[in-house]
Amino acid sequence: MALLNTNLKPVDGFSRLTKEKQIEYLSSLFDNPARVRRLIELFSLQDSEFQKRFDEFSENTVASYPLPFGIAPNFNINGSLYHLPMVIEESSVVAAAANAAKFWLPRGGFHTRVISTIKKGQVHFLSDANPDQLLQYEAELENFLQTRLKPLTGRMENRGGGIRKIRIVPGLDKITHYYQLDADFETVDSMGANFINSCLEEMATGLNEFYAHRLPGIRVEVIMSILSNYVPECLVEARLEAPINLLAGIHPEISPQDFARRFALAIEIARQNVSRAVTHNKGIMNGVDAIVLATGNDFRAVEAGVHAYAARDGHYRSLTQIDLSEGIFNYSLTLPLSLGTVGGLTGLHPMAAFALELLGNPSAQELMQIAAAAGLANNFSAVRALTTWGIQKGHMMMHLSNILNTLAASETEKVLAREHFNGHKVSYSAVEIFLKKLRNAGV
Numbered sequence: 337m338a339l340l341n342t343n344l345k346p347v348d349g350f351s352r353l354t355k356e357k358q359i360e361y362l363s364s365l366f367d368n369p370a371r372v373r374r375l376i377e378l379f380s381l382q383d384s385e386f387q388k389r390f391d392e393f394s395e396n397t398v399a400s401y402p403l404p405f406g407i408a409p410n411f412n413i414n415g416s417l418y419h420l421p422m423v424i425e426e427s428s429v430v431a432a433a434a435n436a437a438k439f440w441l442p443r444g445g446f447h448t449r450v451i452s453t454i455k456k457g458q459v460h461f462l463s464d465a466n467p468d469q470l471l472q473y474e475a476e477l478e479n480f481l482q483t484r485l486k487p488l489t490g491r492m493e494n495r496g497g498g499i500r501k502i503r504i505v506p507g508l509d510k511i512t513h514y515y516q517l518d519a520d521f522e523t524v525d526s527m528g529a530n531f532i533n534s535c536l537e538e539m540a541t542g543l544n545e546f547y548a549h550r551l552p553g554i555r556v557e558v559i560m561s562i563l564s565n566y567v568p569e570c571l572v573e574a575r576l577e578a579p580i581n582l583l584a585g586i587h588p589e590i591s592p593q594d595f596a597r598r599f600a601l602a603i604e605i606a607r608q609n610v611s612r613a614v615t616h617n618k619g620i621m622n623g624v625d626a627i628v629l630a631t632g633n634d635f636r637a638v639e640a641g642v643h644a645y646a647a648r649d650g651h652y653r654s655l656t657q658i659d660l661s662e663g664i665f666n667y668s669l670t671l672p673l674s675l676g677t678v679g680g681l682t683g684l685h686p687m688a689a690f691a692l693e694l695l696g697n698p699s700a701q702e703l704m705q706i707a708a709a710a711g712l713a714n715n716f717s718a719v720r721a722l723t724t725w726g727i728q729k730g731h732m733m734m735h736l737s738n739i740l741n742t743l744a745a746s747e748t749e750k751v752l753a754r755e756h757f758n759g760h761k762v763s764y765s766a767v768e769i770f771l772k773k774l775r776n777a778g779v
């Protein structure tokens with residue numbers, strides 16, 4: 337199947353077409369329109385009610401795009417057992433998470449805690465007033481805005497949230513006349529993006545009115561009002577802790593002490609070296625994102641915030657810390673996570689709702705801890721493999737199914753291949769040769 341003409345012409349009013357017309361137009365671009373229609377039909381939900389709901393999540397939806405929804409069982413988190421729902425396409429992630437969960441189950445499991453839950457947003461504005469002129473009214477402005485925003489914040493306040501602090505931050509050293517109205521929010525169980533943005537836009541109007549009264553003739557020009565996905569005050573920690581000698585058996589030829597030493601060195605390398613830090617953190621995000629996606633949360637917001645946090649001291653570093661003092665393996669992950677368990681897609685996407693049910697309908701704070709535990713689990717498995725038998729053994733074994741499917745292996749061929757590659761190194765060409773031999777032998 338190929339595009340008929342790679343020089344596409346602009347299409348007018350695509351979003352105003354009915355879904356059928358959109359599909360008709362898309363199909364007409366291809367040399368095999370019937371195949372496009374079949375593909376779209378195949379990836380549209382059987383239940384038209386649900387598909388309609390999906391269509392309305394976003395504009396111009398023509399089909400659904402499934403990803404594997406897997407379970408990493410047996411996570412002991414603060415003494416409670418969880419089976420984690422993970423949505424991820426990468427073959428080895430669920431297996432790696434499950435493996436770490438199993439390893440730590442009899443060793444105390446994951447210890448997690450929420451450090452803070454404040455989210456932030458800013459009204460960015462210009463003013464030709466000097467900082468003292470604006471700042472003398474800071475407390476009064478905060479009261480004025482808190483009162484003005486009551487109609488927006490009332491419900492959130494009833495749930496224990498609301499606006500916690502509003503301050504004026506001069507930014508004149510960066511941009512001439514530049515200031516921020518910087519606001520702290522508590523959004524309880526919702527991720528809170530819409531709540532925060534609505535509050536900020538109302539604050540922007542209030543800001544103009546307030547200073548027009550207090551400092552008539554002084555310019556206050558709002559440039560934009562938006563939440564920040566940088567949430568260094570919405571932090572969670574996950575920790576693994578056990579006497580080093582309890583790590584015995586990880587590798588037949590490596591003592592637990594030597595394992596811990598090599599592991600700690602790998603963590604120090606990831607702290608100091610950007611190339612390694614990015615990959616180390618990617619391994620953490622394998623687990624975190626899979627939970628974030630499964631529960632209908634915004635993974636782009638999480639990703640942006642986490643990586644900015646990793647560079648908070650001006651140097652991109654790993655998000656984990658290790659301490660081996662007094663014979664204890666003490667390994668922890670600290671990361672900013674802004675998640676919700678109400679609102680957004682959490683109740684509308686049936687699989688997200690199911691994922692949350694499987695987790696016992698957690699609060700947002702509990703979900704932060706579960707996601708952090710998943711991140712640490714994936715990272716522990718990765719660094720354990722990297723510092724012992726190497727990553728490719730497990731990775732390629734999990735990837736074997738994808739190679740077999742790419743090479744159109746039959747079910748019998750798959751069974752034989754899995755048996756064979758249990759004791760042999762997996763690579764694309766090794767599988768290709770193996771299948772060729774089978775096929776030549778008429779198996």
Ligand code: MEV
Nearest residue numbers: 615616618619718719727
């Ligand atoms: C692969 O998805 C993730 C790893 O590269 C993480 C790491 O290197 O720590 C294995």
